[in-house]
Amino acid sequence: MSEKESIVQSPSAEKKYEEELTFLSALPGNRPTGWALAPQQIVSFICGSEGEKLKRPNKSDVDAPRTLEITEKFVGNRALVERCVITLMGERGLMLVGEPGTAKSMLSELLSAAISGSSEMTVQGTAGTDESHLRYGWNYSALIAKGPHAEALIPSPILLAMRGGKIGRVEEITRCLPEIQDALVSILSERRLSVPELNTTEYAKPGFNLIGTANLRDKGVSEMSAALKRRFNFEHVLPISDxxxxxxxxxxxxxxxxxxxxxxxxxxxxxxxxxxxxxxxxxxxxxxxxxxxxxxxxxxxxxxxxxxxxxxxxxxxxxxxxxxxxxxxxxxxxxxxxxxxxxxxxxxxxxxxxxxxxxxxxxxxxxxxxxxxxxx
Ligand SMILES: Nc1ncnc2c1ncn2[C@@H]1O[C@H](COP(=O)(O)OP(=O)(O)OP(=O)(O)O)[C@@H](O)[C@H]1O
Ligand SMILES: [Mg+2]
Known part of the structure; x- marks a missing residue:
């Protein structure tokens, strides 16, 4: 591929900040199972190292500089970012709500890049989102040719996140119909997804969790079912005050x-x-x-x-x-x-x-x- 072909307008966070992520992975700290970084390093990645050059231990054999200043990406309350990370370690998902343009999507992308090394397991919620976007769909020609079998199943980004023990993201969740959103209730509470057509169940690996974002101008948050609301911790992201x-x-x-x-x-x-x-x-x-x-x-x-x-x-x-x-x-x-x-x-x-x-x-x-x- 030529250099021009490999340049994209907006690379994913994990590509854009590859050096910082590799560097932070060499710093000490207890990583939750399935996570690429320890909680402190995730917060440093998102909020920056406040002008300080961090130093990695000599013995780590990663391909990264010995010292590095981490850039500030999300401007705002560090405690909010800490709470987001802590929520994602627990049994509830994280719901970022706020006015448009307050960096909810950016924060969700940075969190998933830092936690899972990938921010691409994302569903964009729209009025046309159906269950197959959140659970799984079928390759119909394979289905007709051979009947239901594992290769004919098309996993949703959320199912891929469950299988890989990664963070799945649902953008603008309140734009999906409430009964479609509810497909996430059992995924979040039971951490598994049954596939009756194949008589099997898919189990989430450690590290899996969900981040939703919702725009307060869409006025749909109140229409989320109580069951789904209870499965998320809500964080309000405010415009920059300073x-x-x-x-x-x-x-x-x-x-x-x-x-x-x-x-x-x-x-x-x-x-x-x-x-x-x-x-x-x-x-x-x-x-x-x-x-x-x-x-x-x-x-x-x-x-x-x-x-x-x-x-x-x-x-x-x-x-x-x-x-x-x-x-x-x-x-x-x-x-x-x-x-x-x-x-x-x-x-x-x-x-x-x-x-x-x-x-x-x-x-x-x-x-x-x-x-x-x-x-x-
Ligand atoms: N607190 C902030 N820290 C860093 N960047 C910010 C902040 N607030 C806004 N921005 C800038 O605004 C851009 C838009 O953010 P983003 O698209 O993530 O907002 P959003 O809250 O998801 O909006 P929407 O509700 O319209 O989807 C970011 O890419 C960033 O450049
Ligand atoms: Mg957004």
Whole structure:
């Protein structure tokens, strides 16, 4: 395979962070049966080593550097990540719930990559998900030719996770119909799956568990059956609360999203302005304590990164007087999805907060001058 063919847009976490995972596997610690890393190393992998270079023992014969700083991947509460790891050691699954764009999927992928060395045993929940996606299906031509036999069975990613003692993931679980979701009840409580057609039972190996993610905007969490809810420990993932943490995440994500030559042109003041703007609209109040009417739309960190990247690209290819001139156009795309009254809220924000800041701050003055772009 040529180098170009082997490059993908978004490699899995276990590929992307292969060196860190190999390095962490050489550090001491008690690993639960079936796990690739000890709990402390999993938390270090996800939350980073806080600027410290970790050192691995001399005698370990892994192909990794002797010392390595572990990058911070999930920005947020370390205790939450610890609880996630502890939950996955127990008999319940882990359910990550929260607003869109709060890194639930990212956290679930990082946890499974660190625990199992693989994050690919994943089912994407949709209204069309059926039992075969969570249990097993059949290769019908093999079934017709020879009747039910083991080779005709097509295991779901969850069954593969059970067989391999790995973490299975169900993304957007609440988008599946409740009666389909309930296929997971017996898998989680009995840790086995019966296959009546073959008169056999598949048993989960040690290390198997499930991570579900659910988006609170989908409003489906309340419709999950009580039986299934009881088989998961719920963790709420919140938007990043600290300004500096969010700014530094947006900076580093922008660096990875944009090509190097563009990323180096990103002005920190532009980033600060956009992070401030998104936080005002998300929180409904500014740093100065001024009230802001919150739009219905999702104003997550992921959206900030998208807008920053689009503004920088646009300014590079079709420059205007100020980079800020491009902001209203992209902001409209984020804020005004299906609720036109969100445009009024945005205009009200412009006429209050943006206008007030424009008196003293040049970038906010540029933003205010571009107000027309919101209505055209
Ligand atoms: N706390 C955070 N730490 C690190 N990255 C974050 C954080 N919050 C948001 N992000 C960024 O946002 C991106 C989107 O996250 P992700 O897709 O995992 O969100 P999600 O919660 O699963 O959203 P959805 O509910 O829409 O599926 C991440 O890839 C990351 O770049
Ligand atoms: Mg997600």
């Amino acid at each position: 300004f500096d943490q969010e700014l530094s995440l947006v900076k580093s994500r922008t660096n990875t999203v944009l090509p190097k030559d563009l990323a180096k042109n990103v002005d920190l003041a532009v980033l600060e302005t956009l992070v401030t703007l998104f936080r005002d609209l998300r929180n409904g109040v500014t740093n100065e304590g001024w009230a802001v009417e919150k739009p219905e739309a999702v104003m997550s960190t992921a959206e900030v990164v998208q807008v920053v990247a689009a503004v920088v690209r646009n300014h590079e290819h079709f420059p205007k007087k100020s980079a800020m001139d491009h902001v209203p156009g992209y902001l409209k795309g984020v804020v005004i999805k299906d609720d036109q009254s969100d445009l009024d809220r945005l205009l009200a924000y412009w006429d209050s907060t943006v206008k007030r800041r424009a008196e003293n701050e040049p970038l906010w003055a540029d933003l205010f001058a571009a107000r027309n772009e919101l209505t055209t």
